[in-house]
Amino acid sequence: MSSRLRQVLHINLSEKESRIDERPELFDTYLGGAGVASKLLEEECAPRVDPFSPEAPVIFAVGPFTGLLPSMVKTVAMFKSPLTGNLGESHCGGHFATALRFAGFGAVVVKGAADIPSVVLIEDTDVRVEAAASLWGLSPLQVEKSLRSPSQEGMESVASIGIAGENGVYYSGLITDRYHHFGRLGLGAVIGAKKLKAMKIHGTGEIPLERPTEFKDFYEEIHRRVVQTEEMRKYHDLGTPINVMMLNELGALPTKNFSQPKFERAEEISGERFLETLLERKISCPGCPVACIHLGGLRTSFSPQHELGRKEAFEELDLVPYNYEPVFALGSNLEIGDAQSVLRLIGKCERVGMDAIMTGSVLAWLTEAVEKGLIPRQEIGDLEPRWGDAATYSKIIENIALAKNQFYKRLALGTSAAAEKYGGKDFAVSIGKNSPAGYATGYGFVVGTLVGARHSHLSNMGYSIDQKAVKSNLSFEQIVEKIADEEDWLYVYYSLIGCYFARGVYDEETIAKALDLIGLTKTGKDLRDLGNEIFQRLYRFKVREGFNLAREEIPKRMSEIETPYGKLDPNRLREMVQHYIRIRQRQGLPLRRDDEALAELLSPTAER
């Protein structure tokens, strides 16, 4: 086995066939992760393909340091998103990346569709598609327990969809190894449309070290920085829910459907409160010593006849992973000021396999729409959502996951689509058709989420640029320029593909040194050019699929909430997007409707 990535596994579910392509140049040029996935997406995804058609590809890619260096633990998935009708990109931790790499693969392309519920079983280079009706309808946890093999050799991962994915919820995810998620943009529904319930990957290969002595010293230095310095401490200690109080004090914690920047009960859903009252365990991804995955314990009593004795002995314990985004989305944004209720809603999303951020966004919009009388009474039935009413929200989540009737099927399309049907677009908090993360930090966050290729706060760190901008008086042009630079650079990092939390440890120099140790020579400039190239490839895909940045609307609600800048001026937001378009156009990226190149791309005859 080589120390560098070289193989792409292609699986065709319709034919139950697979083949392995040797592509060393693909990995040497684009590293892995987002870089390799973007290239495979370009090769494999036909223009304007229906995300639910057998032709729609799902691509997974790991990176050159997967299994080799600390915190290089994630897998990138790319696909056509049902939610946005455009680029789907989602990143996941857990055992998936290492299992795939030790099986010998740098990337997997899944196409076609099975005729009955099926699983993909990858045992090193032995790849099978098998019938699995017995797993259909089960939760990802039950699937994991069924598929994980007693053999303990090598690395193993189980990824599965829940009932939300089976039923085509546009924001359902693929859950891996119980606690990790390809959560965003609807990969679960795409996999569900292929009748694929789960994938099990078992890898027993190796990655030989080319320059072992140097490599071991280098590893030790990175390990030391990750474990012993302050660089990643917050992720281990309080975890990301540290943000609840930090943002609340800053006046940037989105509350009640992004109508307020502070939550009066923030303390009760703070990272500190979770730590004191609910935390049971912390776990890591293989290869990362940080243990950022915080598991909270949900205790439910058995039926009364079993309750003689100590109460705790007669409770089932369900461990639910929590971090900041679900806590904001299902907590402050729904005015739920009680950590245990928030954890129960997160647990509900886990069991059905639904993205917690978009679920929270839909519920928040729905609550406001019902208050404003936009939803016909007969559609709501007796499940009337009210701010803070976790029990009702939980039942609504279940009904969405089950696609119970026409009303819940509409909610299953996401916030924008639901508002298209019922009205209330002004307060449908959706940017680029995705639900934004929990940062009412201002211009950088809104513009960054809109212009980001996958409309994520992790696309370009706009929320973090805001916090610096307020302190150091960055001009609005400078904020936009930083957003563009950050996104290019992060596409280098997402090609490696490291955990976002460790981005500070892997600076340009460290990455160049690491690449050198596996025989790849790249200068800082090479890397930055590569990041820009990957970004441009993804944006060309977006434009081809109909994305038009100049015509994207920012919901009015984003200008109604107080932020650390005050209320955001809609004209300024537009100017910032225009400035961004100019920056990208200077780099040769066609982004405007009046561009000739774009017009050509959009004409239906030019496609095939």
Add this chain to the structure above:
Amino acid sequence: MRFHIEVEHPERCIGCYSCLYACSRHLYNTVDPTRVAVFVRVNKSLENPFNVIACRFCAQPECALVCPQGALEALPEGGVTLTPSKCAGCKNFDCIEACQLGALVLDRRTRVPVICDRCGDCAKFCPHDVFRYEEMKT
């Protein structure tokens, strides 16, 4: 430098596999989760605590007792030493079966068991104090 190493608190394991990666780097200049002398085992689901297993340096090691070739020999300080030339050609691998703890695996590439050489790297790279270890006085 050699260490006495003991898996003292397996329940503290966070599943980072730093021990296991360190072990194969040290023994074979590779990263190979199948060629290691320390194991992180998942019990059906990640919701269950991990189990960490490593050689306990037994006084009367069962692996050596069953070795028909005399390739595995008990050491006075506990544990075993392997003479690969004597091991080569044995296809029984009774030693692997014999270890009741499950702390011995076969290196599938060289067809001999993987023996801990007490380097202590597993313990040094553990961020959560699963291991107790101390330098051995010779």
